[in-house]
Amino acid sequence: MQDVKLKLQLRILLNQDIAFGPGKAELLEEIRRTGSISQAAKSMNMSYRRAWQLVETMNHSFQSGLVETQKGGTHGGGAKLTDLGESILSQFRQMEIKARDAIEQDFEEIAQHLKQ
Template structure:
């Protein structure tokens, strides 16, 4: 990462939970590609349980479900994004894209100009002169 790089993490809050964030957006995209929660979890290197809990939290936070799961065998098994899920993912990705303009601002340039190349060495005591 370059000196003074700004890392933004957009998270949409729902009560005490996060309705959407970068990891959940990646999970939705993986479900859309794979057609199942378990395959999406494998693709992202996470457990099925973790992926299922994230999907459940998203579905509980939004007015309409984002993911429709069809467990068991047969033609209709797996999971897919609902129309609302596709709309939420597209809106979140658009916000991520728009957030990149922050790095073009005077405030960003001023702030990054005040950042050291590397941090000072840690000290055992707090030095009030620093």
């Protein structure tokens, strides 16, 4: 029997740019977990430069930033999600659940017609 899965990816576009999507959501979750853009990037096998670019895109796409950074020094730097960042991440994950739930039955009906 074939393995049939539904892969649903939501993206929020601002003009032509992806303001927010599953990759950025994962990056925010890793920043929350590690307290660091560098460590978040490392855990995602992403360059620090790319992670920083994604954070900058998110921070400039919303009315206020989603990630707050603290410069390094004696005690090291760090990063954390702002209240808006936490809210956007939570709302986005809820949107993913609602979208999946809304189409699950249709997917199952289509999956029945796939070759085994």
